[in-house]
Amino acid sequence: MKLNAAPAIRARDIVKSFGAQRILDGVSLDVARGEAICILGPSGSGKSTLLRCLNWLSPPDTGEVWIGDERVGMRNASVPRPEREIRAQRSRIGMVFQSFNLWPHMSVLENVMEGLLSVKRMTRLDASDVAVEALRRVGLSGKHTAMPGSLSGGQQQRVGIARTLAMAPEVILFDEPTSALDPELVGEVLAVMRGLADTQTTMIVVTHEIGFARDVADRIVFMDGGKIVEMGLPAQIIDHPSSARLRQFLHRFTPHGPHS
Amino acid sequence: MTFDLAVLTAYVPALLHGFVDTIWLCVLSGALACALGIALVVGRRRGSRLLVVLIDGYVALTLALPLLVLLYVTFYVLPDFGLLLPASVVGVLTLAIYYAPYVAQVIQAAIDAVPAGTIEAGVAIGMSPLAIGRRIVAPQALPLLLPTLTGLMIGLFKDSALLSVISVHELMFTAKGVVSDTYAPLEVYFAVALVYWATTATLNHATRQWERRLALAHGVALER
Secondary structure, eight states: OOOOSSEEEEEEEEEEEETTEEEEEEEEEEEETTOEEEEEOOTTSSHHHHHHHHTTSSOOSEEEEEETTEESSBSSSSOBOOHHHHHHHHTTEEEEOTTOOOOTTSOHHHHHHHHHHHTSOOOHHHHHHHHHHHHHHTTOGGGTTOOGGGSOHHHHHHHHHHHHHHTOOSEEEEESTTTTSOHHHHHHHHHHHHHHHHTTOOEEEEOSOHHHHHHHOSEEEEEETTEEEEEEOHIIIIISOOSHHHHHHHHHHSTTSTTO | OOOOGGGGGGGHHHHHHHHHHHHHHHHHHHHHHHHHHHHHHHHHHHSOHHHHHHHHHHHHHHHHSOHHHHHHIIIIIGGGGTOOOOHHHHHHHHHHHHHHHHHHHHHHHHHHTSOHHHHHHHHHHTOOHHHHIIIIIHHHHHHHHHHHHHHHHHHHHHHGGGGGGGTOOSHHHHHHHHHHHHOOHHHHHHHHHHHHHHHHHHHHHHHHHHHHHHHHHHTOOOOO
C-alpha cells in the first residue's frame, strides 16, 4: 500500500448551488498523500464543480476544504481569507483543464515558467531549470520554443500537465483531461498521468476513461446528482457495483454497451 | 482663378509651427483619453455601484453629443461657472473627455475577446489580478486592440481641427490666419489637406507594421 497517513486534501460536506440548482449536495472526500482518485459520473453530476470548489475557483456555499492542515479559503468558520492567502493556497493545488487553457502568446517553455516566475518568484534561471525538467517528464523536451498553437491536442495537454507539475503542488486536480482530445491522442496523455500516479503524485482525476480508472486509481468515486453514490477500490466499484445507478452508468461505457 | 503654391513660401514656418502644435495637442489628448479610458474600464469592473452609475451616465452623455457641441459647452459655458482655462487646455481636455468612452469601449471589447480559460488558468495557478492583467490579458488583447485604437486616434487627429473654432493655435487655426493674409484659400487649404492626409497615412502604415510585429512576436494570427 502506497498511502501515507495524513490526508493531502479533505472536503467536508461541500454544498454548492447555482441559482436554484443544487450542484453539490453534501460531498465529503479524503485523499491521502500519494493517492490517485478517479471520479466517475454522468455529466451534470457535479464532478467538475467539486474540483473547482477544492481550489476555491468556485467557493462552496457551505462545507470545508483542507489542504494539509490548512483550511482553504477561510480562516475559520466565518472569516474568509484575504485574496493573497487564497492565491498562495491555489498555488499548492494544481489544476489541469479539459481545454488545456495554455497561454497562446507564450512559448511552451514560457508557459511552464510563468507560474514559477510570477507566483513563486523564482529567478529566470531557476525557473527555466524546473520547467525543463517538468517538460522532460511529460516527454516534450524537444518542444521548448514551440508555440502552443502549433502543437497537437495531446501535446498541448502534456504542456498543461508540465505547467502544473513545475509548481510542485501537493495535489493535482484533473478536470476531464482527455475529453477534448481526438481518440488517437488520448493514450499519450493517459500515459503521462499513469507515470505521475506511479511516482506517488496525489491526484484527483475526473474522467470518463473507465479503463484508466480501473488500472491507475487507488480508489474510484462515483458521483450522481451532486452526491457521492459509491466509493471504493476499482475492482469493487467497476466489477461489483452495488447501486443500480452505477450499474446503469457503467453499462454505457463497457465495450458491449450502446455508447462504447 | 490661379493656383500658385509660391504664395505659401513666406508662411511655411508659421504653418509648420501650427502643425507641430496640432501634434502636441493630439499626443496630449490622445494619452489623456487612453488613461481616462483605462480608468473607465477599471472603474466599471471594480468600482462601487455609484461609480458605475456615474461612469455609465458620462459615457451615455458623451456618446450622444457632437464634439462641436461639447467644445462650445466647455469653452463658453464653463467660464460662467468661474472656470476660466486657456483655450488649448480646454481643447485638450475636451478631446480627451470626448474620446475616452470610445477608447474604453475598444479596450473592453479586446479584453472580452481574451479566452476566459487562459485567465482561469492564471487564477488557478495562484497569479494575482495584476500579474494576470499584465502577463495574460494585455499581451493577448493588445494585438486585437491596436487596429481599432489607431482608427480612434486618427479620428482624434482629424477632429483636432475643430479646436480652431475656440481659437486654439493649431494647424487649422494657423491656416485660417494665412488665408486672411494671402486671400489664397485654395492653395492654403490644399496644403493643409495634404498635411492631414500624409500624417494619417503615415499613422496607418506605422500601426500596420507594429501590428504585424506584435502578431509575430506573440504567435497570434491576424484574421485578415
